[in-house]
């Protein structure tokens with residue numbers, strides 16, 4: 494399964510990172526940096542939409558190959574901001590997603606929205622690195638972490654001012670995450686609709702797992718959202734937000750695509766739909 498391969502590559506990368514990044518030094522640098530922008534707040538305290546939007550900057554993926562050949566990360570992020578996205582997610586994995594840390598740093602300098610570093614975190618050093626390159630939030634993928642790691646990484650992230658999106662894709666993972674102290678208080682729960690073994694996406698994953706969440710815990714529905722019907726479906730299921738990449742990446746006019754896709758989630762449109 495591709496996730497195992499990615500983790501093997503990440504372990505090699507982390508070995509190098511451990512050599513080059515000193516945590517004590519990182520802490521000193523971070524102390525001089527501006528505060529992070531609230532990622533979780535931006536998604537949960539929005540006034541204009543029923544469903545928050547994390548719009549993703551994603552050039553390629555293992556399942557789809559090259560998605561957007563004419564790829565200008567800063568221009569894409571500015572279009573997202575202009576079109577009213579709440580947050581931006583940026584793939585920084587080089588090997589499998591053709592991402593880069595520099596994309597995040599460049600976007601940080603050009604837009605004001607909270608930024609999620611989308612990568613495969615398996616070591617503390619990557620969390621410090623995320624903060625140093627300009628991220629406001631990190632992704633933790635339950636499928637590749639032990640409960641002890643999730644617990645520890647949440648604490649590290651919180652100490653650095655980073656918000657956390659904790660990704661699950663089945664009931665067992667969700668139950669594990671819910672049993673970790675602070676996960677719901679500090680983190681946002683993301684449900685990945687993509688099956689990591691078959692690459693297939695099914696939005697019913699969101700509808701099934703949301704029933705297991707305690708009331709009031711916001712859920713982000715991730716992957717495979719491609720149409721206004723999909724937005725209506727996850728919104729009716731109770732999702733507080735969506736994470737959308739590929740659909741936007743395949744549109745020539747990204748700002749227009751954000752307006753079109755999110756129309757059913759606008760408060761006014763929502764009222765006529767309800």
Ligand SMILES: O=P(O)(O)OC[C@@H](O)[C@@H](O)c1c[nH]c2ccccc12
Nearest residue numbers: 685715716717718736737738739740
């Ligand atoms: O491009 P999509 O189908 O809209 O999906 C976006 C996002 O959910 C997806 O990129 C993603 C979800 N979880 C991940 C973990 C690692 C890398 C990528 C992802």
